[in-house]
Amino acid sequence: MPTMFAQASSAPSFLAALLLCMALGCGGPAEYALAGSARAAGADGTIQVEEIEGGNRMVTLTIQHLAPPDRLGSGMTQYSVWFVRAGAQPQRAGNLEYDADARQGTMMATTPMTRFTVKITAEADGNAVAPSDVVVADREVGADED
Secondary structure, three states, X not given: OOOXXXXXXXXXXXXXXXXXXXXXXXXXXXXXXXXXOHHHOOOEEEEEEEEOHHHOEXXXXXXXXXXXXXXXXXXXXXXXXXXXXXXXXXXXXXXXXXXXXXXXXXXXXXXXXXXXXXXXXEEOOOOOOOOOOOEEEEEEEEOOOO
């Protein structure tokens, strides 16, 4: 009588393939909850990180309940997103596309980093070269190794 275990010799191969797929991120994008800082206590959202071609990662960020940047500090006009790896300078990934009516921001960016912190800051200049100290949210994401 055939059973699903009738081909026991292929079970170790299947298990090895499944483990390899899990290790390589074949299960789809990883999703991380994002909570606002004390400056943006009501803000929340998600960060999705998905491996794409060439070993890069596609990072998709959505944050809701986000006040206009000028409410967080004098002269603030923009929200910027930074990727920060331990021991390295922050890299500006881009600026949030902010919808003031919906109080929501979104952004997509790519990075070769596997483990890093996503930091969202309010900025006076959309071309800032370093993050301000007006941090809206931050979250560590990624694999255990670089």
